[in-house]
Amino acid sequence: MVKVKIRAFHTIRSVRKKPCKKTCKKPNRVPLATQIKRLRCFVMKTTNTLSKRIKALSKTVSYLLAATASLQKKVYQIAKSQLVMKREIAQINGQLNTLLAPSKAVQSLFESRYGTSTTITTGGGTVSGTVIATGTDFVQILEPTGDIVIIPFANITSVI
Structure with a gap:
């Protein structure tokens, strides 16, 4: 930051020196x-x-x-x-x-089958039971044995 000094300009009057005591009084x-x-x-x-x-x-x-x-x-x-x-x-x-x-589409299918018996085929085998819950990417099945199975939609190969 640059500091700026501002000086006031005064009119110049004739500068008078003190009178010389030895030689004159003017x-x-x-x-x-x-x-x-x-x-x-x-x-x-x-x-x-x-x-x-x-x-x-x-x-x-x-x-x-x-x-x-x-x-x-x-x-x-x-x-x-x-x-x-x-x-x-x-x-x-x-x-x-x-x-x-x-x-x-799969979610709406399982929502329409809520409470009904369904058989789902996956890569790991077949699961049969009642649809008790549906999520955005899974279905929950209650098997006749009382076991609850959660199956991701990505693993489902067919629904009967």
């Missing part, structure tokens, strides 16, 4: 040419100081502009990546819905 006045010379010197120093401050601020502004441009590029890249990810998510959701459609 105060000595500073000649106008000397006052102008001092004023020019003051203006030059102030101009140089302001010029240095302007250069420093110019460098800071240049740096900030470059940083802003870099950040804008990153934001653009992130937005572009986000768009690609949204498309991929939509595609995955479509595939998921396609894969889940058969499960919903």
Whole structure:
């Protein structure tokens, strides 16, 4: 952060020196040419100081502009990546819905058979019993022996 000092500019009046006690009682006045010379010197120093401050601020502004441009590029890249990810998510959701459609059909089949005797064939064998519960990806069967069997829809090969 650049600290800026502000000076108040006063009008220049003729500067009076204290009266010389030895030779006279009238105060000595500073000649106008000397006052102008001092004023020019003051203006030059102030101009140089302001010029240095302007250069420093110019460098800071240049740096900030470059940083802003870099950040804008990153934001653009992130937005572009986000768009690609949204498309991929939509595609995955479509595939998921396609894969889940058969499960919903199987689920509704078992929901319609709630409380009835059903025989289900799986890769591990045949299970017969009463449908007592249905989930989004499984069916629960109560066998005549009293055993409860949970069968994932993915393992079912046929339903009788």
